[in-house]
Amino acid sequence: MRVRVLGAAAGGGFPQWNCACENCVLARAGDARVVAATQDSLALSTRPGRWLVVNASPDVHRQIQAFAGLHPAGPRHTPIAAIALTNGDLDHVLGLLSLRESQPLTVLATERVRAGLVERNVVFRTLARTAGQVTWRRLDLGGEVVLDDVGLGVTAVPAAGKLPVHLVGLVEPSLEDNVALRIRDLASGRVAVIATALGSLEGVEAILAGADAVFVDGTFWSDDELVARGLGAAHARDMAHVPVGGPQGSLAGLAGAAAGARRVYTHVNNTNPMLRTGSPERAAVEQAGWEVARDGMEVTL
Ligand SMILES: [Zn+2]
Numbered sequence: 379m380r381v382r383v384l385g386a387a388a389g390g391g392f393p394q395w396n397c398a399c400e401n402c403v404l405a406r407a408g409d410a411r412v413v414a415a416t417q418d419s420l421a422l423s424t425r426p427g428r429w430l431v432v433n434a435s436p437d438v439h440r441q442i443q444a445f446a447g448l449h450p451a452g453p454r455h456t457p458i459a460a461i462a463l464t465n466g467d468l469d470h471v472l473g474l475l476s477l478r479e480s481q482p483l484t485v486l487a488t489e490r491v492r493a494g495l496v497e498r499n500v501v502f503r504t505l506a507r508t509a510g511q512v513t514w515r516r517l518d519l520g521g522e523v524v525l526d527d528v529g530l531g532v533t534a535v536p537a538a539g540k541l542p543v544h545l546v547g548l549v550e551p552s553l554e555d556n557v558a559l560r561i562r563d564l565a566s567g568r569v570a571v572i573a574t575a576l577g578s579l580e581g582v583e584a585i586l587a588g589a590d591a592v593f594v595d596g597t598f599w600s601d602d603e604l605v606a607r608g609l610g611a612a613h614a615r616d617m618a619h620v621p622v623g624g625p626q627g628s629l630a631g632l633a634g635a636a637a638g639a640r641r642v643y644t645h646v647n648n649t650n651p652m653l654r655t656g657s658p659e660r661a662a663v664e665q666a667g668w669e670v671a672r673d674g675m676e677v678t679l
Pocket residue numbers: 388389418467469470575645
């Protein structure tokens with residue numbers, strides 16, 4: 379299985395358009411310590427020309443353009459066999475609207491995520507202009523959806539999360555709001571786990587167990603990252619992201635998890651100091667055997 383990081387940044391991207399934090403300033407200046415990144419998305423494949431894309435970010439056009447594997451092979455064609463959604467946050471779903479050019483799409487989502495998008499949002503009718511334009515395939519918690527043409531099986535596992543901001547107060551929270559995906563190569567049995575939003579570490583070791591590669595929520599280094607920099611009032615945990623650093627962070631909490639797997643932090647917010655090569659935070663991550671994702675990075679398993 380090939381796993382390619384199409385976008386390694388959290389919502390907002392890196393640099394973020396309205397941010398002049400230390401990292402964003404360095405990125406705009408072209409400083410060698412940081413690498414700009416687009417918003418969270420990964421592509422997985424076991425055979426040429428057929429890809430499963432996880433999350434459709436607002437940067438999906440740039441991401442397709444930057445990777446020849448996703449270019450069309452005919453006058454109207456896409457190698458994207460299916461798109462799986464981990465939650466309904468805008469940084470994971472807005473790209474669907476950019477893929478509307480009457481292209482038939484298959485989208486895997488929990489029923490809650492599907493309903494949150496199409497039942498309350500008239501704009502999503504643009505993906506229902508023609509019969510069969512979008513085929514929704516339902517991710518039931520714990521049940522595997524088999525994608526024969528990609529050679530992959532996808533299982534959604536509930537992960538502590540939250541409703542997308544635009545649905546808070548409109549619907550009750552549900553276990554289906556945010557999932558990690560265990561993606562299995564049907565031929566080799568190898569497994570990649572994608573868990574780019576983790577609101578707590580409870581049960582996470584089990585979600586990652588037995589995987590050959592894991593892509594884990596690296597959004598924030600510290601719980602008060604935005605508050606301390608005067609960039610916002612919300613703490614990491616309020617946004618359902620366990621910070622990486624500190625005694626309660628994922629680096630410490632997952633020290634024994636996914637032993638032997640490639641362990642990669644992705645969905646990294648532009649404010650996170652581990653983005654900077656040479657920072658003590660980056661050194662701590664690497665010393666613990668983790669990597670920090672970059673756009674275009676590939677893991678083969
Ligand atoms: Zn996100």
